[in-house]
Amino acid sequence: GQNIDQPTEMTATEGAIVQINCTYQTSGFNGLFWYQQHAGEAPTFLSYNVLDGLEEKGRFSSFLSRSKGYSYLLLKELQMKDSASYLCAVREDTGFQKLVFGTGTRLLVSP
Amino acid sequence: EPEVTQTPSHQVTQMGQEVILRCVPISNHLYFYWYRQILGQKVEFLVSFYNNEISEKSEIFDDQFSVERPDGSNFTLKIRSTKLEDSAMYFCASKPSGTGDNSPLHFGNGTRLTVT
Numbered sequence: 755g756q757n758i759d760q761p762t763e764m765t766a767t768e769g770a771i772v773q774i775n776c777t778y779q780t781s782g783f784n785g786l787f788w789y790q791q792h793a794g795e796a797p798t799f800l801s802y803n804v805l806d807g808l809e810e811k812g813r814f815s816s817f818l819s820r821s822k823g824y825s826y827l828l829l830k831e832l833q834m835k836d837s838a839s840y841l842c843a844v845r846e847d848t849g850f851q852k853l854v855f856g857t858g859t860r861l862l863v864s865p
Numbered sequence: 866e867p868e869v870t871q872t873p874s875h876q877v878t879q880m881g882q883e884v885i886l887r888c889v890p891i892s893n894h895l896y897f898y899w900y901r902q903i904l905g906q907k908v909e910f911l912v913s914f915y916n917n918e919i920s921e922k923s924e925i926f927d928d929q930f931s932v933e934r935p936d937g938s939n940f941t942l943k944i945r946s947t948k949l950e951d952s953a954m955y956f957c958a959s960k961p962s963g964t965g966d967n968s969p970l971h972f973g974n975g976t977r978l979t980v981t
Contacts, residue, residue, distance in 0.1 A: 787969055794977075796869075796956060797908065799969035841908065851896055851960060852921060853970060855908040 756780050758856035760842050765862045766832055774827045774859045776842030784847040788816050788827045791839045791858065800840075801827070829861075837863045867891045869973035871957050877979045878947055886942045886976045888957030895962040897940045898970060899932065901925070901953040908956070914940065947980045954978075 757779040766772040778786070785804040789797035803809055803818035803825060815828040827840055839860050843853040870889045878884050890897050899911040912922040914932055929945045940959075944951055954977050958970040 785967070794954075796972035796974045798972070802967045802969060804967070843908075851970075852898065852910050852913050854910065855900075857907045 756844075756846075756854050758842055758844060758854060760840075760856045760859045762857070763860045763862070765864065768832055768834060768863055768865050770832050771828065771830050772832060772861065774829070774840050774842075774861065776825045776827070776856055778823050778825070778842070778844050778856075780844050780846055780854060782847035783820065783844060785845040786816075786818055786825050787843045787845065787853060788814075788825075789841040789843060789855075791841055793838075797841055832863050834863050834865070837861060869957055869959055869971050871955075871973035871976050873976060874974065875977045875979070877981065880949060880980055881946050884944050884947055884978065886944075886955050886957075886978070888940045888942070888973055889938050890940055890957065890959035891961070891971055892938070893961060894959035894971070896960040897934070898958040898960075899942045900956045900958060900972075902956065902975075903953045911942075911955075944978075947978075949980050952978060952980045 759777045787802050788800040790800050791797045801816040803816050806818055808817045813830045818825045839858040841858045842856040845853055872887045897914040900908050902908045910923050912926045912932055913920045931943045933941050954975045956975045957973045960970050961968050
């Protein structure tokens with residue numbers, strides 16, 4: 755079966771750091787993706803991890819531990835425009851590269 | 866930057882009617898997908914398409930759904946007889962081939978389908 759869990763909502767203050775966690779139990783694993791989705795818009799790609807460790811990309815970093823089935827997305831120097839949903843998605847090693855999405859975490863950044 | 870385009874942005878239809886949702890994937894991409902997102906819920910996989918045939922489909926993708934790539938650019942999702950529970954945002958996505966496993970899915974802006 756597939757189970758990808760994320761907190762439903764988080765709040766943070768402009769300029770702060772926030773960590774969004776994701777735990778997964780899937781039938782296969784061939785990479786984990788983080789997407790950002792503003793309300794009513796398409797998901798946009800943020801980061802990708804397939805090996806254990808930290809991937810850094812500007813204000814955003816993503817970490818993966820395959821043995822623990824765990825990832826997090828770290829957002830630094832938060833800006834108001836970072837208010838969005840953040841989707842954790844696992845690519846299983848079966849099938850044609852489809853992604854299985856978690857429920858998403860709605861992040862609200864306040865002044 | 867090339868993007869996936871979807872039309873229409875919003876479609877309203879009556880229960881039982883057929884709808885066709887249209888997508889133009891990025892031109893050099895070879896893997897195509899449809900996902901849907903019911904309001905307030907997670908993004909759900911419907912179907913993947915590669916080499917002019919369905920490569921995988923979910924339980925949601927039953928006999929009322931079909932996909933087609935009628936020419937070299939368009940990729941369509943047809944819902945034969947819509948139901949109220951088909952109301953959702955439908956996203957088309959595409960992915961290149963041969964660029965490594967870290968190539969992400971590129972999503973279109975979606976078609977909001979409202980079934981009344």
